[in-house]
Amino acid sequence: MKKIIVIGSGFGGMATALRLRAQGHDVTLLEKLDKPGGRAYVFEQDGYSFDAGPTVITAPWLIHELFELFGKRSEDYVRIVPVHPFYRIYFHDKSYFEYNNEPGFIEENIRKFNPADVEGYREFMKRTKPIFEKGFIELADKPFLTFGSMVKVLPDLLRLGSHRSVYSYVSKYISDPRLRMVFTFHPLLVGGNPFHTTSIYAMIHYLEKEWGVHYAMGGTGAVIRAFAKLFEEEGGTLRLNTEVDEILVNNRRATGVRLKDGTVLPADIVVSNADVAYTYLRMIKPEHRRKYSDAKVSRMRYSMSLFVVYFGTTRQYPDIAHHDIILSHRYRELLEDIFTNKILADDFSLYLHRPTATDPSMAPEGCDAFYALVPVPHNASGIDWDTEGPRFRDRIMDFLEKNYLPELKAHLGTIRHFTPNDFQHRLNSYLGSAFSVEPILTQSAWFRPHNRSEDIDNLYFTGAGTHPGAGLPGVLSSAKIVEQLIA
Numbered sequence: 254m255k256k257i258i259v260i261g262s263g264f265g266g267m268a269t270a271l272r273l274r275a276q277g278h279d280v281t282l283l284e285k286l287d288k289p290g291g292r293a294y295v296f297e298q299d300g301y302s303f304d305a306g307p308t309v310i311t312a313p314w315l316i317h318e319l320f321e322l323f324g325k326r327s328e329d330y331v332r333i334v335p336v337h338p339f340y341r342i343y344f345h346d347k348s349y350f351e352y353n354n355e356p357g358f359i360e361e362n363i364r365k366f367n368p369a370d371v372e373g374y375r376e377f378m379k380r381t382k383p384i385f386e387k388g389f390i391e392l393a394d395k396p397f398l399t400f401g402s403m404v405k406v407l408p409d410l411l412r413l414g415s416h417r418s419v420y421s422y423v424s425k426y427i428s429d430p431r432l433r434m435v436f437t438f439h440p441l442l443v444g445g446n447p448f449h450t451t452s453i454y455a456m457i458h459y460l461e462k463e464w465g466v467h468y469a470m471g472g473t474g475a476v477i478r479a480f481a482k483l484f485e486e487e488g489g490t491l492r493l494n495t496e497v498d499e500i501l502v503n504n505r506r507a508t509g510v511r512l513k514d515g516t517v518l519p520a521d522i523v524v525s526n527a528d529v530a531y532t533y534l535r536m537i538k539p540e541h542r543r544k545y546s547d548a549k550v551s552r553m554r555y556s557m558s559l560f561v562v563y564f565g566t567t568r569q570y571p572d573i574a575h576h577d578i579i580l581s582h583r584y585r586e587l588l589e590d591i592f593t594n595k596i597l598a599d600d601f602s603l604y605l606h607r608p609t610a611t612d613p614s615m616a617p618e619g620c621d622a623f624y625a626l627v628p629v630p631h632n633a634s635g636i637d638w639d640t641e642g643p644r645f646r647d648r649i650m651d652f653l654e655k656n657y658l659p660e661l662k663a664h665l666g667t668i669r670h671f672t673p674n675d676f677q678h679r680l681n682s683y684l685g686s687a688f689s690v691e692p693i694l695t696q697s698a699w700f701r702p703h704n705r706s707e708d709i710d711n712l713y714f715t716g717a718g719t720h721p722g723a724g725l726p727g728v729l730s731s732a733k734i735v736e737q738l739i740a
Contacts (some may be wrong), residue, residue: 254278255739258510258520260497260536263291264307264725265716266526267480268319268732273524274489275322276740281518282489283510285496285681289481291526292680292687292717295474299667300617301565303624304474307725308606309442309576310467311460315729316476323487330479332470336611339466341574342435345582347656350435351574354462367429377426377436378459384413385456385463393721394733396704403699415451415694420585422452434584441628443723444556444688446592448585451694460726468575468611500525500532500712502541507712510536522711524735529690529702529718530555530683537709544707554696556688556723557591558631558673562646565666566621570607570658573621577605579657592691595630597641603627603649605657620666623658625649631673632685638672646670689718697722704734713738 255278259270262284270282286294292306310316313333320327327333338351338358350366352359356378360371387409397403414422420437427433439457440450469475485491499511500523509519525532530553533545581587581600590598604626608615616622627649630636646668654661673685682689690696701720706712715731717723 255521256519257281257522257524257739258283258518259524259526259715260500260510260532261285261291261526261716262289262477262481262491263293263526263716263728264477265728265731266291266524267477267484268315268729269524269526269715269735270489271319271322271480271484271487272732272736273739274484274487276736278739280484280489281520282484282491283495283497283512283518284491284493286679287494289491289493290474290477293473293477295472295477296563296669298563298669299565301563301620301622301667302472302474302615303563303622304472304606304608305561305563305671307473308468308608308624310469310473310476310725311457312464312726312729313467314464315726319480320483323483325483327479330482331475333467333476334470334611336466336468336575338574338576339461340576340578342438342578342580343657344431344434344580348431350431352435354465363432366432370427370429370432373426373428374436377423378462380426381455381459384453385459387413388453388456389460389726392698393726393730394737396734396738397699397701397720398703398705400699406698410453413453415453417452419445419447419450419452419455421448422455430584434580438578438580440692443692443727444686444717445692446557446588448588449592450692451697453697454692457724466576468608470612470614472608472612472615497527497536499538500536500709502537502709505541505708505710507709522713522739524713524715526714526716528680528682528686529714529716531681532714534683535681542708545702550683554691554693555631555684555686556691557628558676558685559671559687560627560629560642560645560649560673561671562625562649562668563670564623564625564650564668565616566623566658566661566664567619567666568660568664569609569619569621571610573605573607573610573657575607575610577607579603579605591628591630595634597629597634597636597645601627601629601649601652605653617666625653629673631687632677636673638674642670642672642674688723689716690722692722704731705738
């Protein structure tokens with residue numbers, strides 16, 4: 254039995270702590286905030302509840318199996334239900350496309366836009382299946398610690414077209430520009446630009462088809478609460494309001510952590526679910542970092558950030574679906590402004606989440622809860638969010654009232670917003686990036702920060718910044734990798 258400290262109680266940290274506790278280790282989980290969850294924090298305000306981060310649950314079996322490790326049933330802790338449609342995707346003219354995992358339903362919607370693309374979609378799914386089987390089924394929970402491990406799979410990845418971008422790959426099969434947007438927006442859910450992200454991430458749509466899109470009653474935070482309850486029931490120690498200042502290292506080994514208040518907690522093994530770049534730059538002294546020097550960490554490319562407006566209304570909007578994607582008239586150009594030019598453009602695309610479409614408990618009776626999430630540049634942009642934040646919030650609310658939520662301002666019950674500064678300072682995310690390391694080919698698998706540190710032998714990483722990447726399936730899979738490596 255080892256004494257293990259896990260830093261951060263996001264999905265990756267929670268899942269890792271549970272897996273290591275199931276192995277019999279003495280596990281202490283440290284969380285900076287007053288509640289567990291990290292990016293999956295929950296805000297309560299004026300009777301409304303808001304999931305601060307992830308709202309889409311795919312591959313729910315990765316959640317169920319964490320309870321099964323202890324002979325428990327997830328349904329005794331949290332109720333997870335399917336969502337239909339998975340998404341409603343609005344185009345600039347307010348026409349929209351819906352899909353779920355029923356081929357007939359999807360093809361019927363494709364036919365409304367371009368009948369010729371039905372056959373192309375079938376071919377796309379046929380060609381994407383082996384990418385899914387290789388990229389997720391085979392490799393998502395396998396560590397890439399050596400270059401040799403990468404060389405072994407490189408021929409398969411190249412054969413599957415991983416050198417192409419998601420947009421380039423989808424465009425081989427889909428010709429309608431609107432449908433190309435429908436089947437390429439998914440990398441944005443894990444912090445990637447569809448025009449830059451490796452085509453391996455086209456498998457996200459196939460993954461949705463395989464296991465569906467789900468919602469946890471009570472919000473995604475209900476899953477975190479269920480994990481925390483299970484962890485403490487099984488003898489784990491969860492410490493909130495406990496921020497780590499330094500990972501202590503001696504002779505290439507982590508010996509424990511020093512907290513912000515000066516307290517030292519010894520450990521045989523340390524696992525960081527904190528942002529990888531923040532962990533290296535702020536928690537480990539430079540003399541212990543030969544591979545991940547300040548220069549190397551700063552050279553890596555990081556995902557965009559997010560601007561999120563959480564708001565509740567005193568009336569309901571039954572015409573709005575649970576998951577809505579509202580796209581600007583610009584697609585490639587807007588993404589270029591966000592990822593490359595790093596400017597706050599005059600237009601924006603957004604994800605509008607209405608959990609009360611499925612779960613009325615997230616708002617007072619007769620009311621709705623929403624969040625509007627807009628991809629924006631990370632903080633290398635130099636945007637002054639203290640000044641621009643309120644203006645940008647008002648632009649978003651004006652847009653929604655004019656186009657989708659009539660009389661919104663007259664029926665506003667509560668509102669707050671979250672900027673890249675909050676990602677950087679509240680969540681300790683480097684540059685305010687919302688998804689850590691950008692998922693391009695040269696930052697995937699072996700090229701991504703490893704699940705076991707290359708500088709410190711008994712320091713491990715879980716979560717979005719390490720292999721296999723962001724998104725709930727990715728971070729939950731990273732926990733399985735850490736479990737295997739420590740075992």
